[in-house]
Amino acid sequence: MINIRKLESDLWESADLLRSGSKLTSNQYCMPVLGLIFLRYAYSRFKMVEAEILKNRPSRGGRVMPVEASDFAAKSALFLPKEAQYNYLVNLPENIASAGLKNKDGHPMNSLGEVVNNAMQLIEEQSEQLTGVLPKSYTDFSDEILAELLRIFNNSALDDVGGDVIGRIYEYFLNKFAKNIASDDGVFFTPKSLVKMIVNIIEPKQGVLLDCACGSGGMFVQSGDFVNAAGMNANSTMTFYGQEKVEYNAQLCLMNMAVHGLTGVIKSGDEANTFYHDAHNLDGCCDYIMANPPFNVDKVKAESCESAGRLPFGMPSVNKNKEVGNANYLWISYFYSYLNEHGRAGFVMASSATDSQGKDKDIREQLVKTGNVDVMISVGNNFFYTKSLPCSLWFFDKAKNEAIRDKVLFIDARNYYTVVDRTLNEWSDWQLKNLNAIVWLHRGETNKYKELLQLYRSTIETTMIQVKSAANDFVQKIDNEHVETISSFAEKVEFRGDFTSLSETKEALYQLKNAIKKTIKSIIDYYSTMTKSQYRIMQEQFMQRNGFALDAFGRYKSMLSATEDAAVILIDDALQTIHDAIWLYEKFGEGKYSDVLGLCKVASIDEIEEKGWSLTPGAYVGVAPVEDDGVDFSERMAEIHKELLALQAESNYLMDTISKNMEELGV
Numbered sequence: 001m002i003n004i005r006k007l008e009s010d011l012w013e014s015a016d017l018l019r020s021g022s023k024l025t026s027n028q029y030c031m032p033v034l035g036l037i038f039l040r041y042a043y044s045r046f047k048m049v050e051a052e053i054l055k056n057r058p059s060r061g062g063r064v065m066p067v068e069a070s071d072f073a074a075k076s077a078l079f080l081p082k083e084a085q086y087n088y089l090v091n092l093p094e095n096i097a098s099a100g101l102k103n104k105d106g107h108p109m110n111s112l113g114e115v116v117n118n119a120m121q122l123i124e125e126q127s128e129q130l131t132g133v134l135p136k137s138y139t140d141f142s143d144e145i146l147a148e149l150l151r152i153f154n155n156s157a158l159d160d161v162g163g164d165v166i167g168r169i170y171e172y173f174l175n176k177f178a179k180n181i182a183s184d185d186g187v188f189f190t191p192k193s194l195v196k197m198i199v200n201i202i203e204p205k206q207g208v209l210l211d212c213a214c215g216s217g218g219m220f221v222q223s224g225d226f227v228n229a230a231g232m233n234a235n236s237t238m239t240f241y242g243q244e245k246v247e248y249n250a251q252l253c254l255m256n257m258a259v260h261g262l263t264g265v266i267k268s269g270d271e272a273n274t275f276y277h278d279a280h281n282l283d284g285c286c287d288y289i290m291a292n293p294p295f296n297v298d299k300v301k302a303e304s305c306e307s308a309g310r311l312p313f314g315m316p317s318v319n320k321n322k323e324v325g326n327a328n329y330l331w332i333s334y335f336y337s338y339l340n341e342h343g344r345a346g347f348v349m350a351s352s353a354t355d356s357q358g359k360d361k362d363i364r365e366q367l368v369k370t371g372n373v374d375v376m377i378s379v380g381n382n383f384f385y386t387k388s389l390p391c392s393l394w395f396f397d398k399a400k401n402e403a404i405r406d407k408v409l410f411i412d413a414r415n416y417y418t419v420v421d422r423t424l425n426e427w428s429d430w431q432l433k434n435l436n437a438i439v440w441l442h443r444g445e446t447n448k449y450k451e452l453l454q455l456y457r458s459t460i461e462t463t464m465i466q467v468k469s470a471a472n473d474f475v476q477k478i479d480n481e482h483v484e485t486i487s488s489f490a491e492k493v494e495f496r497g498d499f500t501s502l503s504e505t506k507e508a509l510y511q512l513k514n515a516i517k518k519t520i521k522s523i524i525d526y527y528s529t530m531t532k533s534q535y536r537i538m539q540e541q542f543m544q545r546n547g548f549a550l551d552a553f554g555r556y557k558s559m560l561s562a563t564e565d566a567a568v569i570l571i572d573d574a575l576q577t578i579h580d581a582i583w584l585y586e587k588f589g590e591g592k593y594s595d596v597l598g599l600c601k602v603a604s605i606d607e608i609e610e611k612g613w614s615l616t617p618g619a620y621v622g623v624a625p626v627e628d629d630g631v632d633f634s635e636r637m638a639e640i641h642k643e644l645l646a647l648q649a650e651s652n653y654l655m656d657t658i659s660k661n662m663e664e665l666g667v
Contacts, residue, residue, distance in 0.1 A: 043086035076261035113139035207287030214242035217253035240264030441593035598624020
């Protein structure tokens with residue numbers, strides 16, 4: 001997360017450069033900057049796939065066969081010609097005109113802008129779906145600005161090729177520099193953990209997948225990853241279709257898919273306005289629907305909607321201006337209508353839609369009575385990157401198991417998440433698996449649940465070995481008087497494969513972690529106050545133990561800190577994994593679904609009718625008993641009071657500084 005934040009900061013810097021060095025509007029410079037991010041991201045994936053290809057590469061005459069475009073096509077990856085590779089662009093000489101470079105048509109290039117435009121054209125030749133999509137307006141910028149932009153985006157954060165970096169950066173960019181676009185019609189980027197949850201529950205395998213509000217294509221990317229991870233080829237087994245009203249979004253979607261080696265048909269502009277057009281003629285034809293549509297859209301033309309169809313439960317409320325005042329149930333109706341007889345849908349929706357009244361309630365009643373509502377999940381605040389609003393995840397399944405056809409699984413996950421920072425929450429990988437496990441048990445798929453338990457076992461066992469190794473490494477670098485203490489705690493760290501013993505393992509890890517931290521403090525405190533003769537003795541002992549001389553205490557301290565960090569990080573990872581394993585096992589044991597107060601509840605259609613056709617999970621799961629978090633209230637309040645006093649002092653200082661500055665300015 002730190003790397004991505006750094007990249008966002010660099011992006012802000014780059015926009016400042018553009019703003020000061022060109023006369024372009026935010027719309028004009030948005031795509032060129034994102035094009036450079038695309039180049040860098042594509043290069044990261046190119047190098048990763050190239051390494052895979054070279055692993056078993058045949059050789060002739062002692063020379064490894066060079067990689068070719070066809071090798072990348074076989075792995076559904078984007079091939080980059082040399083002149084389109086990021087390291088080539090970032091290392092070009094300052095004076096382009098003197099380098100004798102020629103473009104793909106053989107014409108000389110005299111500016112860096114021409115070289116980057118040429119790179120984009122070369123990439124478009126490698127991917128039919130990118131034709132005419134990539135930005136090629138780089139001659140609008142000076143060579144100095146472009147060179148600086150290339151340097152800024154030459155950032156290791158973009159080597160995290162598993163994430164939807166383009167989509168996230170795109171939203172950050174819009175939020176900072178084009179807020180009028182970012183907030184238009186309630187459009188905002190779908191966070192990766194929500195997309196993963198939808199994909200995990202929908203479980204795409206083969207067939208037609210439609211996202212009729214596809215944005216930057218995150219649903220396609222995660223679906224592709226899911227299918228590929230199952231040992232299949234996403235491009236062979238899946239057909240991706242997208243609709244996106246905003247042209248910029250559609251271009252980003254195609255770029256995002258291309259860099260992940262995916263192909264699809266994406267339509268944009270007025271013909272892709274889902275309210276009025278079924279752009280791909282897919283009504284009733286889709287195996288999977290995934291979407292994060294804009295919430296609470298108003299002023300949708302009712303007559304145009306009716307004539308466009310896909311409303312199996314009728315129209316939502318229409319006002320005197322013949323407009324739909326809230327389009328949430330238009331989207332919900334479309335998603336249901338697009339499904340074929342065995343299709344599944346998963347989508348993000350405003351929380352208010354689970355309990356809205358009027359015509360919405362009538363539509364919801366009809367929807368529930370079909371028996372095809374599968375799962376409803378409440379999501380808490382701060383999951384969206386630029387919005388703090390809560391939401392719900394809806395899931396339909398037209399091929400539900402008959403045993404649960406008249407039932408809906410409700411999950412209230414508003415209090416289950418990981419805090420990333422003050423304004424952002426997410427589900428960790430283990431939390432995603434745990435929530436998914438509830439769905440498996442509801443569906444009777446106990447084999448998947450047992451596989452998850454086995455994954456917990458193997459992960460914890462492996463981590464225990466790593467923790468002990470790190471503890472032993474730490475022991476090799478500390479004084480003899482502390483060795484026994486650390487070793488004794490390390491010996492207690494074990495996992496017998498029995499989930500009921502995990503609490504003991506957890507406690508042993510805490511003891512080891514605290515012992516390491518206390519040992520470090522004790523050693524540093526001691527060596528900071530030692531005499532010269534004591535220091536010489538310590539140096540001799542260190543030489544005997546480690547095989548090289550200690551030339552300064554700072555070096556020893558640095559080594560200790562690094563070893564401590566390595567051990568503590570491993571212990572913290574182990575503690576988190578164990579915490580999540582205990583969370584799951586205490587609720588469902590070896591694999592039997594049961595309602596859990598405050599978390600999940602399976603409700604029948606009759607029960608839903610009794611609740612006025614509400615699909616709000618909180619109305620069914622109840623409230624869990626408050627757990628003791630182990631925090632001393634009076635102690636924490638004292639800490640908060642101290643923090644407030646410090647903030648107040650800082651505020652007073654800033655106000656005094658501002659006042660003095662204003663006086664100096666004569667204001």
